[in-house]
Amino acid sequence: MSLIYLDYNATAPIKPEILSLVTQVMGDVGNGSSVHRFGQRARKYIEDARNQMAQLCHVTPEQVIFTSGATESNNTVLSGYKDKRVLVSAIEHPAVLQSAPHAEMIPVTSDGLVDMEAYEALLKQSPTPAIVSIMMVNSETGVIQPIKKLAQMAHEAGALFHTDAVQAAGRIDIDLNELGVDFMCLSAHKMAGPQGVGAIIFKEGQDVPKLMQGGGQEKNCRAGTHNTAGIAGMGLAAKMALENIKSYEETIKLRDHLESEIHKISNKAVIYGENAPRVGNTCNVGLPDTPAQTQMMQLDLDGIAVSSGSACSSGSFKPSHVLTAMGASEAEAKSALRISIGWATTADEIDRFLEAWSKIAKAKN
Amino acid sequence: MTQELNSLGFAKAPKDTRVVVAMSGGVDSSVTAALLHEEGYDVVGVTLQLYDHGAAIEKKGACCAGQDIYDAKRIAEEKGFPHYVLNYEDNFRESVIDEFADSYMNGQTPIPCVRCNQTVKFRDLLKVAQDLNADCMATGHYIKRDINAETGKAELHRAQDTGKDQSYFLFATTQEQLEFLRFPLGAWTKDVTRQHAERLGLLVCNKPDSQDICFVPNGDYASIVKKIRPEAEKVGDIIHVDGHVLGQHKGVIHYTIGQRKGLGIGGGHNDNNDPYYVVRVDPTSNQVIVGPKEALARDLIIINDCNWLRDIPADGLDVDVKLRSVSKTSPAKLYLSNNGRAEIQLETAQYGISPGQAAVCYTTGENAGRVIGGGWIIDSQNTNLKIAA
Numbered sequence: 001m002s003l004i005y006l007d008y009n010a011t012a013p014i015k016p017e018i019l020s021l022v023t024q025v026m027g028d029v030g031n032g033s034s035v036h037r038f039g040q041r042a043r044k045y046i047e048d049a050r051n052q053m054a055q056l057c058h059v060t061p062e063q064v065i066f067t068s069g070a071t072e073s074n075n076t077v078l079s080g081y082k083d084k085r086v087l088v089s090a091i092e093h094p095a096v097l098q099s100a101p102h103a104e105m106i107p108v109t110s111d112g113l114v115d116m117e118a119y120e121a122l123l124k125q126s127p128t129p130a131i132v133s134i135m136m137v138n139s140e141t142g143v144i145q146p147i148k149k150l151a152q153m154a155h156e157a158g159a160l161f162h163t164d165a166v167q168a169a170g171r172i173d174i175d176l177n178e179l180g181v182d183f184m185c186l187s188a189h190k191m192a193g194p195q196g197v198g199a200i201i202f203k204e205g206q207d208v209p210k211l212m213q214g215g216g217q218e219k220n221c222r223a224g225t226h227n228t229a230g231i232a233g234m235g236l237a238a239k240m241a242l243e244n245i246k247s248y249e250e251t252i253k254l255r256d257h258l259e260s261e262i263h264k265i266s267n268k269a270v271i272y273g274e275n276a277p278r279v280g281n282t283c284n285v286g287l288p289d290t291p292a293q294t295q296m297m298q299l300d301l302d303g304i305a306v307s308s309g310s311a312c313s314s315g316s317f318k319p320s321h322v323l324t325a326m327g328a329s330e331a332e333a334k335s336a337l338r339i340s341i342g343w344a345t346t347a348d349e350i351d352r353f354l355e356a357w358s359k360i361a362k363a364k365n
Numbered sequence: 366m367t368q369e370l371n372s373l374g375f376a377k378a379p380k381d382t383r384v385v386v387a388m389s390g391g392v393d394s395s396v397t398a399a400l401l402h403e404e405g406y407d408v409v410g411v412t413l414q415l416y417d418h419g420a421a422i423e424k425k426g427a428c429c430a431g432q433d434i435y436d437a438k439r440i441a442e443e444k445g446f447p448h449y450v451l452n453y454e455d456n457f458r459e460s461v462i463d464e465f466a467d468s469y470m471n472g473q474t475p476i477p478c479v480r481c482n483q484t485v486k487f488r489d490l491l492k493v494a495q496d497l498n499a500d501c502m503a504t505g506h507y508i509k510r511d512i513n514a515e516t517g518k519a520e521l522h523r524a525q526d527t528g529k530d531q532s533y534f535l536f537a538t539t540q541e542q543l544e545f546l547r548f549p550l551g552a553w554t555k556d557v558t559r560q561h562a563e564r565l566g567l568l569v570c571n572k573p574d575s576q577d578i579c580f581v582p583n584g585d586y587a588s589i590v591k592k593i594r595p596e597a598e599k600v601g602d603i604i605h606v607d608g609h610v611l612g613q614h615k616g617v618i619h620y621t622i623g624q625r626k627g628l629g630i631g632g633g634h635n636d637n638n639d640p641y642y643v644v645r646v647d648p649t650s651n652q653v654i655v656g657p658k659e660a661l662a663r664d665l666i667i668i669n670d671c672n673w674l675r676d677i678p679a680d681g682l683d684v685d686v687k688l689r690s691v692s693k694t695s696p697a698k699l700y701l702s703n704n705g706r707a708e709i710q711l712e713t714a715q716y717g718i719s720p721g722q723a724a725v726c727y728t729t730g731e732n733a734g735r736v737i738g739g740g741w742i743i744d745s746q747n748t749n750l751k752i753a754a
Contacts, residue, residue, distance in 0.1 A: 300449075
């Protein structure tokens with residue numbers, strides 16, 4: 001039985017070119033902070049990657065800080081606002097929600113988009129929020145927020161704007177200046193790069209809070225020896241994401257086919273965020289009265305990997321806070337499955353998923 | 366050519382037989398899963414997350430999953446079979462914990478483990494196993510399941526290891542559930558299980574047996590009940606069976622029938638200084654009724670919500686009955702009555718019979734030890750009024 005991986009939003013398979021670069025760099029000894037030639041070689045990998053990241057986000061390399069991943073990036077940015085008023089959307093990743101436990105929540109509509117009226121009202125309240133954090137693309141629904149507009153509103157109110165763009169990179173254009181955001185956080189492994197490396201992209205001249213203490217790396221912005229191989233991999237992933245953004249159309253076709261077939265299989269199926277702008281790789285489907293945890297087990301035993309809700313480190317399932325924020329009941333949220341596809345997904349794999357899922361859906365009816 | 370039955374009773378190869386194993390992370394269910402996997406079965410391990418472990422041990426920031434869940438996962442990872450954690454916190458709270466608290470508040474002494482087997486494990490998890498197209502579901506319980514050669518139906522029998530026998534906790538297993546269930550350890554002693562754990566290289570082989578009610582890790586069940594039902598600690602009167610007030614109690618939650626210690630009413634009731642025992646807990650009047658040991662004697666037990674694994678003749682059936690998990694069986698006669706109730710007439714009176722416990726009946730005589738079924742004790746009487754209650 002060949003296994004089918006449809007969980008790209010959890011982590012995407014690494015592209016072969018990136019794997020080979022990472023392996024090669026990992027074999028080259030050198031600490032990017034060292035003065036000697038080994039250090040210089042490592043440093044070149046890092047700075048090349050910084051250029052590639054800068055191109056992906058349409059910024060200069062000076063505006064890129066490498067981190068250990070998006071969780072660290074989000075923690076770093078929000079660590080600067082612990083004693084200030086912060087607004088976050090209700091559908092943020094836990095890396096944002098738990099970095100700012102004191103933050104006020106901006107509700108979302110049933111389509112998964114930020115509720116503009118509520119947002120505006122929160123912005124107007126005094127004291128003016130120091131920063132607003134709204135994710136660009138939701139990991140569970142794929143819904144794209146109107147970041148440019150949201151950032152503009154924040155700025156008009158006098159607040160900074162941060163966006164977790166992890167699920168946007170490589171799927172839509174992420175031009176920092178065009179979007180007008182002050183901070184943007186990225187992760188390599190969601191765009192077919194290696195795990196354990198991420199970045200903060202910041203507006204020119206913007207001070208970035210410092211979280212990791214201990215060394216002068218990243219122009220004294222982020223302490224700790226560089227993950228040189230990971231950073232090199234992230235750079236190449238960024239380059240390939242930028243080059244391939246057009247070919248993403250193919251992924252959209254697959255997703256659309258998937259969703260039209262899902263509706264044909266079950267007229268009870270609900271696709272969350274269906275009416276909102278979405279990235280082309282994510283489909284979140286609820287099958288009422290069929291617990292997602294059983295659906296996932298059944299599919300997994302059939303060799304198909306999808307996901308649902310959030311799992312703690314034990315793998316215990318919790319219903320998605322994103323779907324409940326969109327107005328789904330807890331029971332509805334517990335029946336929702338996320339299928340997320342990407343660069344290596346084939347039409348045949350989608351068909352095999354549909355075949356397996358239709359057995360579950362039909363057994364229920 | 367007919368295929369011989371495999372060890373789980375199916376006429377097919379083990380690799381074509383899917384068995385869901387309910388894995389708690391303890392030695393018994395780990396051995397069950399690893400053995401079946403070793404035999405070549407298509408094993409799917411499932412561990413239930415029943416409550417928030419971090420909250421239960423009251424440690425801030427602790428993971429919701431206890432070490433047992435990680436242990437179960439590690440067994441599956443090492444042996445190489447799929448394993449899933451099902452979050453049954455809601456099911457467990459509704460079916461087990463709330464009822465546990467309510468039962469105490471009704472003056473009863475509940476057995477949450479039976480309710481858990483009856484609801485969460487053999488109703489909800491069993492349904493999942495069926496959804497996964499499993500042929501059967503196995504657990505690490507010490508109880509024997511045999512097929513009656515005449516009827517072809519599955520029967521339950523006390524485990525080989527009488528010290529480990531868990532049949533009391535499984536009396537509510539229905540015939541339909543029983544047909545789907547397997548208990549591979551039923552013919553073993555715990556020593557044999559531990560030997561296999563060692564042979565299979567299971568990291569849990571030296572793990573101690575669990576003693577407490579799982580969601581009461583420190584044994585302080587009163588604090589759990591108080592959280593759910595704060596009125597459990599309302600003080601009230603301790604009354605003698607003859608009606609006079611002996612003192613004050615600290616809330617009904619702290620008293621169970623047959624309890625002698627911790628009554629806080631000082632010495633005894635007669636010249637011999639014989640102690641008082643809790644005879645009854647009356648939540649309506651918030652009274653704890655105490656009396657001499659004789660006042661606890663009962664020879665007729667009324668049970669409801671019964672489950673029977675064989676026909677009970679209209680003129681009654683001779684049985685051995687077990688009235689609490691730790692006590693021995695007593696000879697009795699079982700009669701069915703209306704509304705799913707039954708009456709158990711004991712040959713000799715027993716002491717400390719508490720509502721909320723189960724009365725589990727076994728066959729007696731030559732074929733002793735088969736589980737006939739049982740029910741929940743709702744009332745008990747002393748029909749031999751030589752001793753007044």
